[in-house]
Amino acid sequence: MRVLNPEKVHWRRGIQAAARYLAEHDDLRVPYACRTPADWSPADFPLGAWIADCRRYYNEGTLAPERIDQLEKLGMLWSSFDASFEQGLAAAAAWAAEHHVGLAAPVDATHGDYLVGKFLSNQRAAARRAQLLAHHQAEGSNPPDSSIAPPSPTSAARHSRTSIPAGARPGPSTGSAYSGVPTTTSRTGAPSPATPTNSSSRAKTSANGPSCRHAPSVD
Incomplete structure (x- = not known):
């Protein structure tokens, strides 16, 4: 008998x-509370928590290489912040392709339910802060606004993208043994296997379970 x-x-x-x-939403930006619908196989699977665990174990360096490969073939983005940025990038490219004015979008511009104008405004503001900081660092002086923090490597890479090709689509990042079973953290800080929880301990759901549609976000 096989075990x-x-x-x-x-x-x-x-x-x-x-x-x-992925087939239904064209990405893996799965809300944390998402459980698969009853007509899916597998049904009632905690997909949002599973995706979050995959990202966490990847960042800890404990996700097996073959499993990293499986997820990257599905277009997995290992950082939720990168996923949000790629979402904005794709929406901005689609908006630009429709309006033929480049990225000169008004702040209230939208593509579907995504706030493209707000996304672009935020990216331009972040780029200005990064340029100001670089200028003062080159001069060996402090920026006038003490709240300006050095840009992270990720944000620096974002700001280097001065153009967005029409039709651009998010792609997988490159990048390590994850058990595949969600874990919780004990009071001592050590991970321990998660135990099943009843419905009252989870996010409130509708009669068909929590929505697996991701809400529009602005980076």
């Missing part, structure tokens, strides 16, 4: 649910 490995079964269910979500 099933619960951890491997959980991982396969996660990949299956992620592939179905």
Whole structure:
């Protein structure tokens, strides 16, 4: 008799649910509270928590290389901040392709339900802060606004993208052993296997479970 490995079964269910979500939403920006609908296979799978765990274990360096490869083939972005930026980038490119004015979008411009104008305004403001900081660093002086913090490597890379090709789409990042089973953290700080929780301990849901549609966000 073959003995099933619960951890491997959980991982396969996660990949299956992620592939179905990708087919329906064209990305893996899964809300944390998302559980798969009853007509999916697997049904009632905690996909949002599973995706979050994958990102966490990747950042800790404990996600197995073959599993990283599986997720990256689905277009996984390992940072939720990068995912948000790529979402804005794709929406801005689509808006520019429709309006033929480059990225000169008014602040109230939208693409679908995404706030393209606000996204671009935020990116320009961040770029100005980064340029001001670089100027003062080159002169060896302090910026007039003490609240300006050095840009992170990720934000610096974002600001270097001076143009967005029409039709640009988010792509997988490059990048390590994750058990595939969600864990919790004990009071001592050590990870321990998560125990099933009842519905009252989760986010409030509708009769069909929490929505798996991601809400529009602005980076």
